[in-house]
Amino acid sequence: MFPFYTLQNIQSAARLSPPARLAVFGDPVGHSLSPQMHNPALAACGIDASYVRLQVKTEEFLPALRALRELQFVGANVTIPHKFTALDSVDEVEPAARRLGAVNTILFRPDGTTLGRNSDGPGFVRTIQEEFRSDVGDLRILLLGAGGGAGGAVAVQSALEGCSQLILTNRTESKARTLAATLGDLLPGDRCRTLPWTADDLARALPDIDLIINGTSLGMSPDDPPLLPDGCLTRDHLVYDMVYKPLVTPLIATARAAGAKAINGLPMLLWQGAQSFEWWFNQPAPVGAMRAGLEAAVASVADI
Numbered sequence: 001m002f003p004f005y006t007l008q009n010i011q012s013a014a015r016l017s018p019p020a021r022l023a024v025f026g027d028p029v030g031h032s033l034s035p036q037m038h039n040p041a042l043a044a045c046g047i048d049a050s051y052v053r054l055q056v057k058t059e060e061f062l063p064a065l066r067a068l069r070e071l072q073f074v075g076a077n078v079t080i081p082h083k084f085t086a087l088d089s090v091d092e093v094e095p096a097a098r099r100l101g102a103v104n105t106i107l108f109r110p111d112g113t114t115l116g117r118n119s120d121g122p123g124f125v126r127t128i129q130e131e132f133r134s135d136v137g138d139l140r141i142l143l144l145g146a147g148g149g150a151g152g153a154v155a156v157q158s159a160l161e162g163c164s165q166l167i168l169t170n171r172t173e174s175k176a177r178t179l180a181a182t183l184g185d186l187l188p189g190d191r192c193r194t195l196p197w198t199a200d201d202l203a204r205a206l207p208d209i210d211l212i213i214n215g216t217s218l219g220m221s222p223d224d225p226p227l228l229p230d231g232c233l234t235r236d237h238l239v240y241d242m243v244y245k246p247l248v249t250p251l252i253a254t255a256r257a258a259g260a261k262a263i264n265g266l267p268m269l270l271w272q273g274a275q276s277f278e279w280w281f282n283q284p285a286p287v288g289a290m291r292a293g294l295e296a297a298v299a300s301v302a303d304i
């Protein structure tokens with residue numbers, strides 16, 4: 001198996017044993033951990049298929065999608081930079097994916113048409129359920145990094161779940177305000193609001209927050225500034241850092257030292273993958289095999 005296939009040689013992936021029937025579209029895509037998560041799942045379920053990476057440029061996306069359909073693929077995932085291209089390329093888009101503004105999972109249906117869905121939102125909900133035993137709808141949420149793709153998806157899904165409160169903050173505050181304006185129909189009144197990213201504002205808000213989410217890339221480098229002012233986390237907080245390299249970020253370490261429950265971004269990768277698998281095969285995903293594959297992949301790569 002190659003590290004990744006292209007539109008030109010994707011036919012050879014279909015001749016693998018087991019044959020490729022699932023792929024992740026990306027550019028670049030060589031770093032994607034999805035094969036290490038999905039191939040153990042396929043083996044655990046006795047499905048005669050494998051999952052490969054497919055590196056295509058934007059203009060190749062649609063021809064590659066048609067090629068996969070002709071090669072009898074079951075479905076595909078889509079990662080950067082193609083999540084928006086995918087939205088316009090599939091025959092039908094599920095309403096939740098339309099609201100999230102991106103497609104990351106494609107299903108090839110028996111009638112030859114394609115359906116685009118987004119497992120990032122449901123993956124986030126399942127992460128909070130499985131890791132914190134909490135429902136997003138019950139929580140008062142503070143999102144740091146409401147200007148990015150990951151933060152935006154989490155914000156929209158939190159609003160779709162009807163969370164008790166959603167406070168959006170971002171280095172570039174205007175992006176948080178733009179996002180908040182799109183969520184007013186789901187969270188009326190002041191249930192969705194923005195907050196300036198200052199130490200004083202954060203310290204005032206945090207006593208009334210249940211779940212703190214880091215949707216920024218801060219925490220990936222040891223030189224990054226702290227996300228929150230000192231001493232404002234307590235054992236009552238749930239902390240979800242979407243960063244997964246390093247596995248224990250400074251935010252997670254600080255939260256755990258304060259007695260709070262804190263997790264990194266790996267569970268969301270796992271649960272969005274499990275959701276995609278369940279859509280493709282209409283059966284429960286073997287989450288244990290997927291988690292083991294993902295953890296082994298993270299442990300074995302120096303730079304993910």
Ligand SMILES: NC(=O)c1ccc[n+]([C@@H]2O[C@H](COP(=O)([O-])OP(=O)(O)OC[C@H]3O[C@@H](n4cnc5c(N)ncnc54)[C@H](OP(=O)(O)O)[C@@H]3O)[C@@H](O)[C@H]2O)c1
Nearest residue numbers: 145146147148149150151171172215216217242265268269
């Ligand atoms: N666990 C998962 O499944 C998963 C999935 C996707 C992404 N992620 C992680 O989530 C993080 C964000 O990814 P993304 O794709 O959303 O990236 P993105 O679209 O580039 O967004 C980056 C976000 O981080 C903020 N930011 C960047 N540098 C900052 C700084 N120095 N100070 C304050 N804020 C800063 C940006 O604020 P501005 O708007 O002001 O620029 C923006 O809100 C990454 O660490 C990524 O690895 C995890």
